[in-house]
Amino acid sequence: MKTQMILCLYALLCLSAKAQHNEVYSSKIQSLQVKVNDNWLAPPVISLNSDDIVEISFDELSHEYHRFQYVISHCNADWTPSDLNEIDYLEGFNNSPIEDYKNSLNTTMLYTHYRLSLPNEQVKLKVSGNYVVTIFDDDDSSKPICKAYFSVVEKKVAIAASVSSNTDIDTNKSHQQVSFKVNYNGYTIRNPQNEVKIKVMQNLREDNCVTNVQPSYVSPTELRYEYNRDLIFEAGNEYRRFEMVSIRHAARGIQTIRYFAPYYHTILFPDEVRNRNYSFDKDQNGRYYVRYDLGNNNDIDADYMFVHFSFPWKGLLPDGDLYLQGSFTNDNFTDNYRLTYNPETQSFESTQLLKQGAYNYQYLFVPTKSNKATGALTEGNFYETENEYLILIYHRPFGERYDKLIGVQPVYYK
Structure with a gap:
């Protein structure tokens, strides 16, 4: 009965699922990551x-054991639940416990690191498409603690893609245009306009991804x-970076590291508006990497620090809000990542609890009217920016009950 209740609750939660970004529902859960082949x-x-x-990992901020359960669900291209039954997309057991966990060692903030690998001995994935893993605490199965998203591809088509700064809007200025061809020779697509769905992401961002574009030629x-x-x-512009890998000295982007018992605080250098000039840097397109320079196992040796961001701003801001964005925010433009204006320092500020490592981030403005994030005010838009794009091709033949993922292709502007 308890398993049925969890599955029913999960189905209701998935009805609103429209995005691929991971989601965290508890302040005790930190550093949710999804990695492929490490x-x-x-x-x-x-x-x-x-x-x-695919490895899903996260930290729970205590040394108390929690019996976390995971439930796997299959989704359509738009991340709404597919019409498949569990037996259609899984072989084995759903709603199983996460049994790989370790306590942190010698850290000021206690946490337990949990890790789940898929597929595993308990469950295999039988079809392509989108998958959501919802994780519950067995002590309170009424609501999930987090959700992790990933996809499975069965390669049926070949994709040839390019990115150009010569766009239909401007040339070598502030935009980049993605073009691609999908070769499906040897694979049957009877009605491409109705059966094929595409998705194009910039730097794995979900907030500005493009979906369901019709082909210009068939x-x-x-x-x-x-x-x-x-x-x-x-x-856009290259991501800003800081490296919080040591407690002994301030590395890249860090002004100072201070210890206010019982935790460490990292104060970053105040950032500047960058909308006038392109800022070349070898960034990681928004990602972050957990690392502690004296650790043997970064997963449990790296400590947590309170990181203080500061973005000086004089004058009025248009109607809207400023947010931090990077993979550590999961593209969630929520109050947790919204910057607050401090009139004493004349800066927008935010404090984030982050695990030691190397981080990419940027400041995005979300206008109240459009609700669409942009870096035009804060970061600028420059055609030279070395962006990464990911193209996903979904196919649902007539009469099928789910969207197959038949092709995936990364393409870079360098």
């Missing part, structure tokens, strides 16, 4: 019937998505 730079996509492993073996204004993105 590669922190890889997108959260594994191949069907392969040796690929042939019996090829789809082309070229000269399409919907595939034009603001170019």
Whole structure:
């Protein structure tokens, strides 16, 4: 009965699922990450019937054991629940406990690191598409603590893609345009306009991704998505960076590290508006990597610190709010990542609890009217920016009950 209640609750939660970004519902849960084959730079996509492993990990801020249960659900291209039954997409047991956990060692903030690998001995994935893993605390199964998202691809098509600064809006200025061709020779797509769905992401961001664009050209073996204004993105700027890998000295981007018992505080250098000039840097397109320079096992040796962000701003801000954005925010423009203006320092400020490591971030403005995040005011848009794009091709043949993921292709502007 308890398992049925968890599954029913999960189905209700999924009805509102529209995005791929991970979600955390408890302040006790930190550093939720999804990695493929232990590669922190890889997108959260594994191949069907392969040796690929997706690893979901997070920290619970205590040394008390929690019996966390996970439930796997299959979703359509838009992350709404598919019509598949559990037996159609899973082989094995759903609603199983997470049994891989370790307590932190010699850290000022106590935490327990939990890790789940899929597929595993208890469960296998049988079909391609989108998957959501919802995690519950067995002591309170009325609500989840977090959700993690990933995809499974069965490669049926070939994708040839490019990114250009010569766009239908401007040339070598502030935008980049993605173009690509999908070769499906040897694979049957009877009605491409109705059966195929696409998704294009910039730096794995969910808030500005492009979906459901129609092809500009269709042939019996090829789809082309070229000269399409919907595939034009603001170019942005390179991500800002800081490295919080030591407690002994301040590394890149850090003004000072202070210990106010019982925790460490990291004060970053005040950031500047960058909308006038392109700022070249070798960033990681928004990602972060957990690391402690004296640790043997970063997962449990790295400590947590309160990180203080400061963004000086004089004058009025248009109607809207400033937010921090990077993979550590999970693209969630919530109050937790909204900056607050401090009139004494004439700065927008935010304090975040983060695990030691190397971080990418940027400041985005979300206008009240459009509710669409932009870096035009704070970071600027420059065609030189080395962005990463990810193209996903979904297919639902007539009569099928779910969206297959039949092709994935990263493409870079360098």
